[in-house]
Every structure is written in structure tokens, then in C-alpha cells.
Amino acid sequence: MRKKxxxxxxxxxxxxxxxxxxLALMVVPRFTGRSEEARIGAAAADVRANLSVALDLYEVDxxxxxxxxxxxxxxxxxPSAPPVPKNWKGPYLKRGxxxxxxxxxxxxxxxxxxx
Numbered sequence: 181m182r183k184k185x186x187x188x189x190x191x192x193x194x195x196x197x198x199x200x201x202x203l204a205l206m207v208v209p210r211f212t213g214r215s216e217e218a219r220i221g222a223a224a225a226d227v228r229a230n231l232s233v234a235l236d237l238y239e240v241d242x243x244x245x246x247x248x249x250x251x252x253x254x255x256x257x258x259p260s261a262p263p264v265p266k267n268w269k270g271p272y273l274k275r276g277x278x279x280x281x282x283x284x285x286x287x288x289x290x291x292x293x294x295x
Contacts, residue, residue, distance in 0.1 A: 219281040231255075231286065234272035241267045245290045252278045252288045 234255045239245050242265035246254035249261050255272040259265060279285050 222281045226280070227286070230273065237272045238265075238268075238270070241265070241269050243267075246288070248289050252286055 231252070235245055238255060244263070244265075246252070246259065247261070247263070250259040252273075253259070254265075255270060256278070258268045258270065
């Protein structure tokens with residue numbers, strides 16, 4: 181008497197591949213763009229929380245915001261370009277980088293174009 185061989189047939193394997201492919205086609209599009217949304221959220225939170233608070237603290241100590249020439253670097257090291265702040269008590273930012281989640285430096289202009 182011959183034993184029945186155990187294993188999957190080619191049709192069963194193809195059926196599993198089709199099912200997995202269909203599930204992947206339904207799930208993957210839901211996750212595309214999520215990393216970009218996360219970067220946008222991180223940049224917005226960074227500007228609203230870290231940078232704005234650091235600029236406010238700088239302004240309270242020095243009675244003015246850093247100039248465009250001094251830039252955001254004035255939040256980490258005391259500026260040597262005029263007007264040199266006399267009451268600089270920084271660093272005002274503890275984070276290491278002044279770059280956005282895409283690796284580009286944050287743009288700073290003072291006075292701004294709207295206010």
C-alpha cells in the first residue's frame with residue numbers, strides 16, 4: 181500500500197500567493213504618505229514648540245529678536261555680529277540641529293515679511 185504524499189499542490193500555492201497579493205494591494209496604499217505626514221507634523225511641532233519658545237526666551241533676555249544675519253544660530257551660541265546681545269543667557273535651544281525633518285536648515289528672517 182502506497183502512502184499518500186504530504187505537501188501542497190501548485191494550485192494551492194498559487195491560491196495563497198493570489199490572496200496575499202490582494203491583501204497587500206489593499207493595505208499598502210493606506211500607509212503610503214504616512215511618513216511625509218509625520219515629517220510635516222514634526223516640522224510644525226518643532227517650529228511651534230522649540231523654535232518659538234527659544235526665540236521668545238531670547239527676546240525676553242535681550243529685548244529684541246536675533247537679526248536675519250545672526251539667524252537661528254544666535255539661539256545656540258552668542259552672536260558676535262551687531263547688535264551683540266548684552267544679556268545673552270543661552271543656549272536657548274538644547275537640541276543639536278537647526279534642520280527640518282528633510283535635512284534642510286530652517287529659514288529665519290527678522291523682521292519678517294508679514295509682521
